[in-house]
Amino acid sequence: MWGWRVSDPSPNGNVVELTNVQVQFNGGRVRAVDTVSLEVGRSEVVALVGESGCGKTTLIRSIIGLEPLAHGSITVLGQEVGGRRGLRSLRRRVQMIFQDPTGALNPRHSIYEAVAEGLRIHKVKGHEPTLVAGALSSAGLRPAERYLRRFPHELSGGQRQRVLIAAAMALQPALLLADEPVASLDASIRGEILALMRSFVDSHGVSIIAVTHDLGLAWNIADRVAVMYLGRIVEVGPTEEVLGAPKHPYTRALLSVVPEVAGLEQQILTGETPDPSRVPSGCRFHPRCPVVASGEADRLGFGDRCRGVDLELEPEVGDHRVACHAVAISATAGQ
Amino acid sequence: MSVLELRDLNVTYRTEGGDVPAVRGVNLTLEIGETVGLAGESGCGKSTIAAAVLRLLPKGTKVTGEVLLDGEDVYAMRPGRLRAVRWTSAAIVFQGALHSLNPVRRVGQQIEEAIRLHAGERAETRAVELLERVGLPAARAQHYPHQLSGGQRQRVLIALALACEPKLLIADEPTTALDVMVQAQVLALLEELQRDRGLSLLFITHDLSVLTHTCEKLAVMYAGRIVEQGPSKAVFERPDHPYTRALAASFPTIGDPASRMNPRGLAGDPPDPSALPSGCPFQIRCDVAIPECTTLDVALRDAVSVKGLADRRAACVHVGVARV
Ligand SMILES: Nc1ncnc2c1ncn2[C@@H]1O[C@H](COP(=O)(O)OP(=O)(O)O)[C@@H](O)[C@H]1O
Ligand SMILES: Nc1ncnc2c1ncn2[C@@H]1O[C@H](COP(=O)(O)OP(=O)(O)O)[C@@H](O)[C@H]1O
Ligand SMILES: [Mg+2]
Ligand SMILES: [Mg+2]
Numbered sequence: 001m002w003g004w005r006v007s008d009p010s011p012n013g014n015v016v017e018l019t020n021v022q023v024q025f026n027g028g029r030v031r032a033v034d035t036v037s038l039e040v041g042r043s044e045v046v047a048l049v050g051e052s053g054c055g056k057t058t059l060i061r062s063i064i065g066l067e068p069l070a071h072g073s074i075t076v077l078g079q080e081v082g083g084r085r086g087l088r089s090l091r092r093r094v095q096m097i098f099q100d101p102t103g104a105l106n107p108r109h110s111i112y113e114a115v116a117e118g119l120r121i122h123k124v125k126g127h128e129p130t131l132v133a134g135a136l137s138s139a140g141l142r143p144a145e146r147y148l149r150r151f152p153h154e155l156s157g158g159q160r161q162r163v164l165i166a167a168a169m170a171l172q173p174a175l176l177l178a179d180e181p182v183a184s185l186d187a188s189i190r191g192e193i194l195a196l197m198r199s200f201v202d203s204h205g206v207s208i209i210a211v212t213h214d215l216g217l218a219w220n221i222a223d224r225v226a227v228m229y230l231g232r233i234v235e236v237g238p239t240e241e242v243l244g245a246p247k248h249p250y251t252r253a254l255l256s257v258v259p260e261v262a263g264l265e266q267q268i269l270t271g272e273t274p275d276p277s278r279v280p281s282g283c284r285f286h287p288r289c290p291v292v293a294s295g296e297a298d299r300l301g302f303g304d305r306c307r308g309v310d311l312e313l314e315p316e317v318g319d320h321r322v323a324c325h326a327v328a329i330s331a332t333a334g335q
Numbered sequence: 336m337s338v339l340e341l342r343d344l345n346v347t348y349r350t351e352g353g354d355v356p357a358v359r360g361v362n363l364t365l366e367i368g369e370t371v372g373l374a375g376e377s378g379c380g381k382s383t384i385a386a387a388v389l390r391l392l393p394k395g396t397k398v399t400g401e402v403l404l405d406g407e408d409v410y411a412m413r414p415g416r417l418r419a420v421r422w423t424s425a426a427i428v429f430q431g432a433l434h435s436l437n438p439v440r441r442v443g444q445q446i447e448e449a450i451r452l453h454a455g456e457r458a459e460t461r462a463v464e465l466l467e468r469v470g471l472p473a474a475r476a477q478h479y480p481h482q483l484s485g486g487q488r489q490r491v492l493i494a495l496a497l498a499c500e501p502k503l504l505i506a507d508e509p510t511t512a513l514d515v516m517v518q519a520q521v522l523a524l525l526e527e528l529q530r531d532r533g534l535s536l537l538f539i540t541h542d543l544s545v546l547t548h549t550c551e552k553l554a555v556m557y558a559g560r561i562v563e564q565g566p567s568k569a570v571f572e573r574p575d576h577p578y579t580r581a582l583a584a585s586f587p588t589i590g591d592p593a594s595r596m597n598p599r600g601l602a603g604d605p606p607d608p609s610a611l612p613s614g615c616p617f618q619i620r621c622d623v624a625i626p627e628c629t630t631l632d633v634a635l636r637d638a639v640s641v642k643g644l645a646d647r648r649a650a651c652v653h654v655g656v657a658r659v
Contacts, residue, residue, distance in 0.1 A: 158604065159604075186541050215515070219590075220595075220597070221596065244590055257518070268520055
């Protein structure tokens with residue numbers, strides 16, 4: 001039973017494909033997700049990073065059909081999200097885990113119930129107690145019998161997150177959407193939870209989109225990193241490249257303030273992520289961009305483009321793509 | 336004279352389920368202008384120490400040992416003296432206090448009230464000055480808490496704590512709920528206040544990596560005790576206690592191939608303080624435990640391995656034994 005592997009991704013092998021996705025609130029005034037394209041392959045872990053309010057949660061909610069799209073399309077396992085057909089089966093194949101395991105568990109339901117509920121909703125075939133026990137022990141809660149009759153308040157934060165992971169994995173999903181899965185946990189136990197998540201990728205071929213503002217998490221488990229700023233992906237590529245040789249000034253600034261990165265001069269951006277109801281013209285990052293603020297962009301003659309021309313991701317090298325005028329211009333100059 | 340000195344501090348909560356010894360024999364000293372970090376997993380007693388310093392523990396809690404603020408024993412103070420000392424000698428930015436601001440009062444007013452209560456004069460002007468000092472424009476004084484972001488509210492709380500110019504600021508997890516960029520802003524602010532005003536800072540967090548970059552000295556707690564202390568960079572990079580070693584290893588170094596696709600953590604949970612095992616409380620999770628650890632609870636002792644460096648201490652059977 002626990003030897004299952006994800007089958008049937010879409011014909012081109014992708015588990016999810018987002019094409020020019022836009023999600024808006026307040027009658028279009030809030031552009032929470034503003035033209036995002038991203039695909040995630042089988043057995044792939046993609047970390048979606050960026051400051052609060054940049055649209056990460058909205059983006060993954062749209063993947064399970066919880067946010068209507070103003071524009072663009074999303075397919076999961078080859079089926080269009082929002083289409084009539086197959087929504088029920090998609091609900092099972094795409095599972096989500098949240099930042100706060102305490103809030104996500106019903107305090108009056110035993111751990112057994114917490115895992116069994118999903119099995120019942122999705123009418124999963126098999127012997128329920130066996131399935132529940134198997135799920136718990138695969139999530140590291142062993143022996144499972146010791147946890148079945150307990151209630152959430154009798155577990156530690158890390159154990160609660162394991163219960164939620166067990167409940168999600170019991171449904172044998174193809175895709176796991178994890179919204180800040182370890183942010184509420186002590187740093188000391190984050191590694192164990194991340195190792196558990198990664199083990200499901202390696203043993204079952206599950207794909208994961210992990211939303212986080214923690215770049216260390218990306219370095220720990222992600223094959224690729226997508227950096228979001230104000231509703232848009234501004235840099236995406238293999239983890240080693242994006243975190244090892246960041247191109248976008250925003251990515252560089254984010255990395256420079258992580259205590260665990262040695263050798264980068266701290267570049268503290270002022271202010272917080274700006275408001276998606278007032279997206280700046282030109283490159284949306286330009287009001288906070290160190291390259292613009294230092295006058296370098298003007299000196300090199302592309303300051304006006306930064307302030308006036310909006311742009312999307314352009315290929316840098318291979319799979320590493322960046323939305324930055326400075327990078328685009330130096331790439332052309334180098335050719 | 337030290338700004339803060341804890342001498343054999345013990346704090347035991349009384350609950351229906353029995354006694355909870357949350358802090359067990361802690362000694363800690365903070366000199367003027369110094370920044371000391373207090374680290375450890377949730378439940379190890381960090382917030383209890385913060386509350387104990389200003390006698391803010393629940394009624395009935397048993398406290399033994401001494402807490403000296405500027406040499407004066409906090410637990411021997413009369414109520415009037417205690418009120419004066421709170422805020423003016425030491426102030427706390429509490430953990431999870433982002434929601435503790437009064438939602439129906441403008442933030443400027445709230446700071447003014449704190450000033451009036453203790454120092455009186457020019458409250459309005461000083462409130463605005465304080466907001467500016469923590470990097471918020473004067474216009475923010477007119478805002479209500481819900482109109483501010485998390486990072487801005489944290490700055491208001493710091494301004495509030497500084498209202499009476501305390502010598503000591505205790506910051507309990509001041510950046511835990513914040514994004515990395517905002518966290519960096521708040522840390523830079525604390526550093527600046529410390530540098531410009533000679534503020535002493537007791538910085539509490541479970542995030543060891545943050546402390547290493549902010550504090551000169553570090554104390555690592557486990558199950559109500561300090562199990563390792565010393566200069567923070569040295570403690571983080573070359574820990575003596577196996578617990579500190581595991582904590583430090585759980586922070587991946589971005590760019591380091593060894594931590595790529597290799598998340599590491601510490602298995603298991605800290606012990607329940609009301610049911611501590613005999614011997615070393617860390618033994619069950621320790622990868623270098625020996626049979627003695629089940630019976631022997633080693634106290635904090637010098638961990639000098641190099642002659643002349645007496646600033647490292649750890650509470651482990653493997654530490655300090657090779658000394659002559
Ligand atoms: N239901 C909603 N109504 C109006 N605005 C919303 C709603 N949900 C999210 N937003 C706004 O959309 C933006 C993106 O939010 P979110 O996706 O939660 O960001 P993140 O997860 O990156 O912190 C924010 O500015 C947020 O205030
Ligand atoms: N008011 C209280 N009554 C009983 N136990 C408490 C109380 N406050 C904290 N504790 C217990 O004391 C221990 C230390 O808690 P705390 O000081 O909050 O730890 P930390 O701040 O390091 O997470 C924990 O086991 C906690 O459950
Ligand atoms: Mg979110
Ligand atoms: Mg605490």
